[in-house]
Amino acid sequence: MPASGAFDPRASTGTLNSALARTPLACVAGPRLAPSQEMPVGTARAGTGSRRRAPVVPPDGSRVPGGRAAECRGGRRSAVAAAAERHPAAGGSTVRCGDRAHGYTRVMPEPTIERQLAGAELWARTDSADPQTRFLAGWEDGATFCAAVCTTDLGLAFCRSCPTDVATRAIGTGRPASARCPAGVRLLAFPAPRGDPDRAAVLRVAPPASRDAVAIADRVRVAPAVLRRAARSAERGDGRVSLAAARVLRDPRRAAEWQVDQRRRGADRRRGAAAALAQMIATSEELNDSYRSAQRQRTELERSRRRLDRLARTTLRAKDDERARIAHQIHDTAAQSMVSAFRFLEAARTESAAGGAEEDRRVAAASERVVAAIGEIRAVLARLLPPGLEELGLAHALRSQLDQGAEGNGIVTNLAGELPRLEPWVEQAIYGMAAEAISNAVRHGLPGSIRVGLRVVRDRAVVTIDDDGRGFDSATVVRSAGSGLGLLGMSRQASWLGGTARIRSQLGGGTHVRISIPVTRHRRVDVAAADTAPAQPADQRGTTG
Amino acid sequence: MTRRSRVLLIDDHEMARRGLEAMLSTADWIEVVGEADDCESGLVQAERLQPDIALLDIRMPGVDGLACLDRIRAAALPVAVIMVTLYDDRRYVLEAIRRGAAGYVLKDATTAEVIATLAAVADGQLAIEPQLLREALASRDQEPPVTGTARQRAAAYSVTPREHDVLSLVADGLTNKEIGARLTISEDTVKKHVQNIIWKLRAADRTQAAIIAFKMGLIENDT
Numbered sequence: 001m002p003a004s005g006a007f008d009p010r011a012s013t014g015t016l017n018s019a020l021a022r023t024p025l026a027c028v029a030g031p032r033l034a035p036s037q038e039m040p041v042g043t044a045r046a047g048t049g050s051r052r053r054a055p056v057v058p059p060d061g062s063r064v065p066g067g068r069a070a071e072c073r074g075g076r077r078s079a080v081a082a083a084a085e086r087h088p089a090a091g092g093s094t095v096r097c098g099d100r101a102h103g104y105t106r107v108m109p110e111p112t113i114e115r116q117l118a119g120a121e122l123w124a125r126t127d128s129a130d131p132q133t134r135f136l137a138g139w140e141d142g143a144t145f146c147a148a149v150c151t152t153d154l155g156l157a158f159c160r161s162c163p164t165d166v167a168t169r170a171i172g173t174g175r176p177a178s179a180r181c182p183a184g185v186r187l188l189a190f191p192a193p194r195g196d197p198d199r200a201a202v203l204r205v206a207p208p209a210s211r212d213a214v215a216i217a218d219r220v221r222v223a224p225a226v227l228r229r230a231a232r233s234a235e236r237g238d239g240r241v242s243l244a245a246a247r248v249l250r251d252p253r254r255a256a257e258w259q260v261d262q263r264r265r266g267a268d269r270r271r272g273a274a275a276a277l278a279q280m281i282a283t284s285e286e287l288n289d290s291y292r293s294a295q296r297q298r299t300e301l302e303r304s305r306r307r308l309d310r311l312a313r314t315t316l317r318a319k320d321d322e323r324a325r326i327a328h329q330i331h332d333t334a335a336q337s338m339v340s341a342f343r344f345l346e347a348a349r350t351e352s353a354a355g356g357a358e359e360d361r362r363v364a365a366a367s368e369r370v371v372a373a374i375g376e377i378r379a380v381l382a383r384l385l386p387p388g389l390e391e392l393g394l395a396h397a398l399r400s401q402l403d404q405g406a407e408g409n410g411i412v413t414n415l416a417g418e419l420p421r422l423e424p425w426v427e428q429a430i431y432g433m434a435a436e437a438i439s440n441a442v443r444h445g446l447p448g449s450i451r452v453g454l455r456v457v458r459d460r461a462v463v464t465i466d467d468d469g470r471g472f473d474s475a476t477v478v479r480s481a482g483s484g485l486g487l488l489g490m491s492r493q494a495s496w497l498g499g500t501a502r503i504r505s506q507l508g509g510g511t512h513v514r515i516s517i518p519v520t521r522h523r524r525v526d527v528a529a530a531d532t533a534p535a536q537p538a539d540q541r542g543t544t545g
Numbered sequence: 546m547t548r549r550s551r552v553l554l555i556d557d558h559e560m561a562r563r564g565l566e567a568m569l570s571t572a573d574w575i576e577v578v579g580e581a582d583d584c585e586s587g588l589v590q591a592e593r594l595q596p597d598i599a600l601l602d603i604r605m606p607g608v609d610g611l612a613c614l615d616r617i618r619a620a621a622l623p624v625a626v627i628m629v630t631l632y633d634d635r636r637y638v639l640e641a642i643r644r645g646a647a648g649y650v651l652k653d654a655t656t657a658e659v660i661a662t663l664a665a666v667a668d669g670q671l672a673i674e675p676q677l678l679r680e681a682l683a684s685r686d687q688e689p690p691v692t693g694t695a696r697q698r699a700a701a702y703s704v705t706p707r708e709h710d711v712l713s714l715v716a717d718g719l720t721n722k723e724i725g726a727r728l729t730i731s732e733d734t735v736k737k738h739v740q741n742i743i744w745k746l747r748a749a750d751r752t753q754a755a756i757i758a759f760k761m762g763l764i765e766n767d768t
Contacts, residue, residue: 343564
């Protein structure tokens with residue numbers, strides 16, 4: 001027997017049970033707690049008597065001693081140690097404590113017997129007349145679950161589908177009985193402790209086949225792959241180990257010690273679970289906090305975006321209103337004066353030529369200059385405010401735009417539908433976008449035809465501009481800046497108005513623009529409508545709102 | 546050019562009127578009999594002075610030239626209207642022609658051009674280039690189709706089927722309450738529909754909406 005204090009880390013890497021790995025393995029030494037067991041769960045402390053090995057990190061991230069020393073205070077020997085000594089084949093070893101100051105005997109049982117015993121259960125007949133059995137003691141002191149498959153990242157998944165009838169059978173017949181659990185773990189039940197006809201112990205003697213372990217994936221909510229891996233890496237069953245464990249449980253005194261030990265271990269386990277849960281709650285609160293703050297930031301961002309949008313809308317409105325105002329002012333002052341001057345000059349020019357005389361060259365020259373100036377002013381005005389938009393509306397102004405584009409290009413144009421009147425600045429904005437789409441189509445698309453549609457859909461003014469031109473690759477063109485609004489500017493302006501401008505195009509497939517602007521707030525019912533028709537008798541019912 | 550033509554100038558800009566007057570004074574057969582600086586006084590003058598021709602500025606504050614043209618036509622005054630516009634915008638002119646203008650002159654038209662236009666109109670002709678006239682007539686094609694059901698015609702004005710139902714009942718002279726009862730919808734809903742209809746048909750009130758609907762054939766006459 002190698003007197004190695006060495007502890008195979010692989011054996012404790014959660015192949016069987018994370019809780020086991022998490023609980024400092026103590027000497028099974030009766031009711032008194034060994035110091036190592038009072039150690040908080042997850043505290044890393046190497047057993048003083050063993051060489052430190054690569055740390056074993058259980059799935060919950062806490063650290064456990066690299067090797068485990070079972071300490072024995074007061075020189076009492078544990079049942080396991082005794083079993084190990086009595087069954088060397090099962091692998092047990094006794095080493096001297098390295099800490100001479102204490103001089104305790106340290107017992108290093110091979111962990112397999114420990115685990116067998118840890119996963120064991122004790123069942124009892126409810127009463128002599130009833131064939132039913134009840135759970136008496138065992139893993140976690142009351143919660144049976146399969147030590148082979150409970151390991152999850154959280155360590156909290158329970159299968160709880162262990163067969164109970166195997167213990168019943170063993171008690172009923174007084175003979176060992178065997179069964180497989182739904183996850184494929186082989187269970188062995190036998191009457192125990194010796195001489196007690198009403199009790200039976202259950203050992204988990206062999207791990208499941210990996211394909212069987214998968215069967216409980218849904219029940220324990222563990223990914224099948226994890227279960228498969230766990231089952232594969234579980235240590236194989238060993239009859240001798242099971243036998244050694246069985247002997248411990250058969251021995252009344254040691255069975256009682258085992259029972260106490262199990263209870264304590266259950267408490268540790270629950271404490272560990274509670275700590276893990278507390279950790280999880282803390283983490284989730286942290287997550288929640290950061291989620292909240294992220295949400296706050298998002299809300300703040302959204303709010304400032306809306307503020308910006310509002311600002312943009314106000315700016316847009318101010319800009320368009322201002323343009324219209326400037327246009328009107330120029331039209332009503334400078335332009336009229338020019339026209340007036342021109343007419344006087346024209347009159348003078350005509351008069352100078354009356355009676356067959358040569359017309360006054362100077363007057364004629366001045367007149368021509370003024371005509372040129374009027375033309376320039378007209379161009380400026382048209383750029384500030386499309387002619388006819390105010391008086392006749394969008395459809396009219398867009399028709400003019402279409403006419404201009406089609407002129408000399410042989411483009412067939414079509415404009416269908418009408419839009420009811422909207423606030424002037426909204427009409428200007430929509431006109432700007434639609435005119436941009438039209439001029440884009442004319443300049444870049446080489447289309448045979450351009451169709452413009454105007455309609456109201458629900459509470460939105462919808463303008464569509466479709467051409468059958470070359471189209472473009474949306475990805476490349478959208479960001480390129482050109483003259484005018486540009487495609488990006490178009491959608492941005494639409495968004496300022498609370499609407500959208502969608503541009504669909506593909507090479508050879510024409511271009512389709514759809515501008516959709518909510519207009520409920522921007523309706524104009526008074527001015528144009530009231531002016532374009534003779535006064536009608538007032539609505540007697542007064543229900544027009 | 547044997548007869549004299551009595552001309553009324555309607556333009557909000559006084560200097561522009563003076564200039565036009567100076568221009569027209571070069572033709573001895575033209576007599577400027579009156580001036581008005583807005584549509585209202587223009588209508589009054591037209592009625593009082595009975596001019597042969599009115600030169601009407603398209604852009605005026607308040608009631609603009611096109612609306613004023615509608616009013617003159619509606620008042621059935623025996624005056625030929627020539628629109629005066631700064632913009633050489635065909636659609637603009639087409640609109641004027643469709644509304645019954647006899648001709649148009651640009652503000653930067655030379656004396657000869659203006660007088661030629663007036664002369665043609667005085668002779669009872671339309672002073673409009675044939676090309677433009679053709680377009681003006683052709684552009685009627687873009688009116689809502691005469692064919693199809695009333696409902697389809699209404700759809701061209703974005704009037705929804707439900708609104709069309711309401712419109713028909715409005716034209717029948719029903720109150721909102723009665724319409725609501727008839728269509729089993731609330732009075733508020735009817736009110737909203739009516740507001741939508743008025744807005745979509747560019748009407749001033751429900752009566753005008755009904756009149757427009759009849760004129761445009763948006764509702765069946767037998768309903």
